[in-house]
Amino acid sequence: MRTVLKVVDNSGAKKVMCIQALKGKKGARLGDTIIASVKEAMPNGKVKKGKVVYGVVVRAAMQRGRCDGSEVRFDDNAVVLVDKQGQPIGTRVFGPVPHELRQKKHVKILTLAEHIA
Amino acid sequence: MRLEKCWFCSSTVYPGHGIQFVRNDAKIFRFCRSKCHKNFKMKRNPRKVKWTKAYRRLHGKDMTQDSTFEFERKRNRPERYDRNLAENTLKAIKKIDKIISDRASDHIKNRLKTGKVQRQKEARKQLELGIHLVKAPLALAQDSSLCLPKIKVNVSQAQTEENQPMED
Numbered sequence: 001m002r003t004v005l006k007v008v009d010n011s012g013a014k015k016v017m018c019i020q021a022l023k024g025k026k027g028a029r030l031g032d033t034i035i036a037s038v039k040e041a042m043p044n045g046k047v048k049k050g051k052v053v054y055g056v057v058v059r060a061a062m063q064r065g066r067c068d069g070s071e072v073r074f075d076d077n078a079v080v081l082v083d084k085q086g087q088p089i090g091t092r093v094f095g096p097v098p099h100e101l102r103q104k105k106h107v108k109i110l111t112l113a114e115h116i117a
Numbered sequence: 118m119r120l121e122k123c124w125f126c127s128s129t130v131y132p133g134h135g136i137q138f139v140r141n142d143a144k145i146f147r148f149c150r151s152k153c154h155k156n157f158k159m160k161r162n163p164r165k166v167k168w169t170k171a172y173r174r175l176h177g178k179d180m181t182q183d184s185t186f187e188f189e190r191k192r193n194r195p196e197r198y199d200r201n202l203a204e205n206t207l208k209a210i211k212k213i214d215k216i217i218s219d220r221a222s223d224h225i226k227n228r229l230k231t232g233k234v235q236r237q238k239e240a241r242k243q244l245e246l247g248i249h250l251v252k253a254p255l256a257l258a259q260d261s262s263l264c265l266p267k268i269k270v271n272v273s274q275a276q277t278e279e280n281q282p283m284e285d
Binding site: 059068071076117 | 118133134136137138139140141
């Protein structure tokens with residue numbers, strides 16, 4: 001709630017603010033989907049400012065435990081905008097993404113990513 | 118399962134330990150414990166922090182070049198499982214570990230050898246000069262093997278003249 005995340009695809013938005021975390025009482029973590037409101041957008045983009053969108057958290061500054069016991073942490077909080085079905089709106093993804101997305105069935109984002117951490 | 122090296126202190130990170138930090142340029146930093154992680158966040162250079170392997174190797178405290186380091190090289194191609202190979206590798210790992218630790222301790226011993234010899238020399242000299250603190254003068258007089266060495270001290274006239282104005 002109220003967390004401002006960076007948008008790392010080319011859907012047009014620059015910053016979104018989380019308004020709800022789907023699935024999870026304690027909040028969304030790395031790999032979870034959120035509902036967000038676009039706060040800052042590029043002038044000619046697919047999404048405009050003020051629009052309510054779905055997003056997948058691809059980078060989180062909070063560490064998330066992996067099944068082998070290690071923990072991963074990223075440098076910032078970033079999100080990739082998706083539609084209700086989970087398909088990304090944009091066509092490119094910037095920066096590293098975790099391979100937790102594979103388990104969450106966000107394969108399309110993984111294929112678009114330039115680096116999988 | 119892979120045993121990684123801590124980015125800061127170069128110790129091995131076993132599974133279930135430590136934190137992996139992924140920077141936005143996709144460079145991965147692995148830390149063995151929060152001590153190394155916190156030092157990294159403080160932007161400390163491991164080459165300047167005395168207890169890290171990077172510092173020790175850079176300043177010649179630990180051995181840097183050895184043929185045994187080839188065994189620990191990162192290999193990205195997975196080997197087909199062969200029971201004999203696995204068994205032999207496990208035996209070899211034990212032996213190689215012993216060899217590495219022996220060579221490393223030898224390196225440190227050689228490094229500290231010169232200091233030890235120096236200190237022994239100094240101790241001997243000190244004992245000779247200060248034998249009167251250890252043995253009573255009567256015992257020294259009776260036992261001629263422990264006599265005080267004759268010390269020649271040069272007293273120059275110029276020195277005493279300089280001291281006089283200071284005392285006033």
